[in-house]
Amino acid sequence: MPKKTMMLCRPCADKLSVNATVRAVRRGVDMKITCQMCGRRRFGAEYEVGGKGYEGGVDDHGGK
Numbered sequence: 001m002p003k004k005t006m007m008l009c010r011p012c013a014d015k016l017s018v019n020a021t022v023r024a025v026r027r028g029v030d031m032k033i034t035c036q037m038c039g040r041r042r043f044g045a046e047y048e049v050g051g052k053g054y055e056g057g058v059d060d061h062g063g064k
């Protein structure tokens with residue numbers, strides 16, 4: 001399964017976690033980041049995104 005790290009704000013991380021596996025790389029740290037989902041400068045963290053299908057492409061065969 002492909003995995004990548006993304007800088008995400010909280011709302012986007014929540015949204016992504018519905019369809020993908022989202023894991024905070026540095027837990028409990030809130031820092032000012034530029035969110036890679038919404039492109040805004042907000043408080044967020046670095047997340048490892050992987051699993052079922054994240055924004056940017058789903059290329060698994062079969063299964064939900």
Ligand SMILES: [Zn+2]
Binds near residue numbers: 009035
């Ligand atoms: Zn965002």
